[in-house]
Amino acid sequence: MSETxxxxxxxxxxxxxxxxxxxxxxxxxxxxxxxxxxxxxxGWLPQPSYDHLVYLMSSPWVRLYLFVMxxxxxxxxxxxxxxxxxxxxxxKHLNEVIFAFCYGGALVGTxxxxxxxxxx
Amino acid sequence: MAxxxxxxxxxxxxxRDDKPSFQSFEVPLRKEWVVLDALNYIKDxxxxxxxxxxxxxxxxxxxxxxxxxxxxxxxxxxFLTSYGNNxxxxxxxxxxxxxxxxxxxxxxDFLVKLQKVKPWLIHPNQPPLSAGEFLQTPEQLDLYxxxxxxxxxxxxxxxCPVVGLDQEFVGPAALALAQxxxxxxxxQGSAERLATLAHPDGIWGCTFVGECTRVCPKHVDPAGAIQxxxxxxxxxxxxxxxxxxGHKDAPQETAHD
Amino acid sequence: MTEMSELNQAAHxxxxxxxxxxxxSTWWWLxxxxxxxxxxxxxxxxxxxxxxxxxxxxxxxxxxxxDSYGRFTDTLQSPIMIALNLIAFCFIMLxxxxxxxxxxxxxxxxxxxxxxxxFLVAAPNYVLWIAVSAFVAxxxxxxx
Numbered sequence: 001m002s003e004t005x006x007x008x009x010x011x012x013x014x015x016x017x018x019x020x021x022x023x024x025x026x027x028x029x030x031x032x033x034x035x036x037x038x039x040x041x042x043g044w045l046p047q048p049s050y051d052h053l054v055y056l057m058s059s060p061w062v063r064l065y066l067f068v069m070x071x072x073x074x075x076x077x078x079x080x081x082x083x084x085x086x087x088x089x090x091x092k093h094l095n096e097v098i099f100a101f102c103y104g105g106a107l108v109g110t111x112x113x114x115x116x117x118x119x120x
Numbered sequence: 121m122a123x124x125x126x127x128x129x130x131x132x133x134x135x136r137d138d139k140p141s142f143q144s145f146e147v148p149l150r151k152e153w154v155v156l157d158a159l160n161y162i163k164d165x166x167x168x169x170x171x172x173x174x175x176x177x178x179x180x181x182x183x184x185x186x187x188x189x190x191x192x193x194x195x196x197x198x199f200l201t202s203y204g205n206n207x208x209x210x211x212x213x214x215x216x217x218x219x220x221x222x223x224x225x226x227x228x229d230f231l232v233k234l235q236k237v238k239p240w241l242i243h244p245n246q247p248p249l250s251a252g253e254f255l256q257t258p259e260q261l262d263l264y265x266x267x268x269x270x271x272x273x274x275x276x277x278x279x280c281p282v283v284g285l286d287q288e289f290v291g292p293a294a295l296a297l298a299q300x301x302x303x304x305x306x307x308q309g310s311a312e313r314l315a316t317l318a319h320p321d322g323i324w325g326c327t328f329v330g331e332c333t334r335v336c337p338k339h340v341d342p343a344g345a346i347q348x349x350x351x352x353x354x355x356x357x358x359x360x361x362x363x364x365x366g367h368k369d370a371p372q373e374t375a376h377d
Numbered sequence: 378m379t380e381m382s383e384l385n386q387a388a389h390x391x392x393x394x395x396x397x398x399x400x401x402s403t404w405w406w407l408x409x410x411x412x413x414x415x416x417x418x419x420x421x422x423x424x425x426x427x428x429x430x431x432x433x434x435x436x437x438x439x440x441x442x443x444d445s446y447g448r449f450t451d452t453l454q455s456p457i458m459i460a461l462n463l464i465a466f467c468f469i470m471l472x473x474x475x476x477x478x479x480x481x482x483x484x485x486x487x488x489x490x491x492x493x494x495x496f497l498v499a500a501p502n503y504v505l506w507i508a509v510s511a512f513v514a515x516x517x518x519x520x521x
Contacts, residue, residue: 012357031510037462080422134395218396259490347483
């Protein structure tokens with residue numbers, strides 16, 4: 001009957017990434033940011049030693065964990081920030097630029113995370 | 121009887137005004153009066169030119185929705201006393217709709233959008249009447265019942281910023297009604313509705329502000345309906361990606377036999 | 378097809394000469410408390426991006442060895458970084474809480490044909506959140 005526009009399908013995929021990233025960001029980021037951003041620098045808790053971190057990073061599971069924690073939340077950011085710009089500033093006419101900036105940024109971040117975690 | 125309340129009412133006469141302005145009316149504050157009673161008092165006793173829509177006075181016709189102190193409300197269900205004695209209550213036409221006159225909004229855009237989502241039972245191979253009634257279990261009814269309570273009062277449109285930002289956005293009530301029929305096991309139209317719904321101007325335009333649900337006088341939860349449909353549409357995309365050819369079915373987990 | 382194109386023609390009545398149509402202000406989200414909370418929730422995505430960026434720098438510093446990593450942790454102790462991370466943390470918490478609370482609306486759970494109350498669906502999210510956080514903290518804090 002009526003054909004579904006291609007864009008509509010892609011939106012579904014991007015929304016899945018957004019949702020998965022939202023779950024990961026909600027569950028993993030608070031503790032990570034609290035410890036490394038506040039508790040360790042302010043001396044509330046003892047900073048883990050470099051050797052202990054080396055020990056942790058030797059596990060492939062830890063590296064996979066860090067990869068998921070970096071990659072999916074970036075796609076969450078890309079989706080949400082894109083709509084925040086559309087609606088909050090009413091700049092939907094810059095559609096292509098915003099789209100490329102957001103998802104392109106998320107892709108670059110994902111590649112960087114993969115590169116760093118594989119070369120450690 | 122000495123209690124009074126002031127209504128600041130938006131007036132707009134298209135043949136005279138460039139934009140709406142406010143006119144104040146003082147009306148008696150009666151314990152049992154709603155905003156609509158005050159409007160009727162003004163029209164009967166003070167100014168017969170005041171124009172607004174109303175019909176049933178019991179929250180079912182959905183025609184008396186207005187902005188009351190900046191909130192979308194059914195004026196037949198909004199008591200004056202909740203604003204207190206000597207208060208000033210601002211009454212405006214529903215936000216984001218074009219204004220025809222005074223408090224009357226143009227509904228044509230909304231009605232077109234409503235029609236687009238085909239909010240009726242689509243059942244191509246309907247069995248003959250002689251085959252008997254279409255039985256539905258309480259569980260099957262419960263799946264969509266909440267979304268069927270909509271009275272098309274359009275309060276949710278006046279609450280939704282996306283409606284204000286994007287005139288093409290199908291909007292909360294129409295999307296929730298589409299979902300009401302998608303979830304009905306007598307309906308087979310969800311594949312037909314998919315193109316309109318899973319579209320940047322359909323569900324993907326919604327950013328889950330949630331205001332539609334908050335203002336709904338019938339507790340329909342359009343925001344929930346839209347997010348639920350997002351999930352089914354996205355999973356449908358995944359399925360069609362894995363099975364590019366075979367999968368042409370409706371994006372519904374509820375099977376229609 | 379004709380039915381569809383007729384509908385599209387009447388898609389919206391933008392230029393009706395006598396109807397008053399008000400354009401939405403760019404600052405619409407400042408005017409109302411509910412809209413403001415919404416836009417703050419959406420802006421939490423910036424904190425997410427900030428955190429991931431920070432983590433990527435942390436990984437790079439870690440990769441380059443103990444001295445480099447030490448300089449990185451020193452940077453995190455500067456008042457500006459503490460302030461930025463505090464703001465980011467508040468937004469992340471706003472994201473987490475709104476996310477857990479809204480999830481049951483998007484994914485209703487039914488048991489025996491009846492919808493389970495939203496707070497019961499949200500509760501496991503919080504349990505999982507606390508368990509994962511405790512586990513991560515334990516991994517980092519235990520002395521090997």
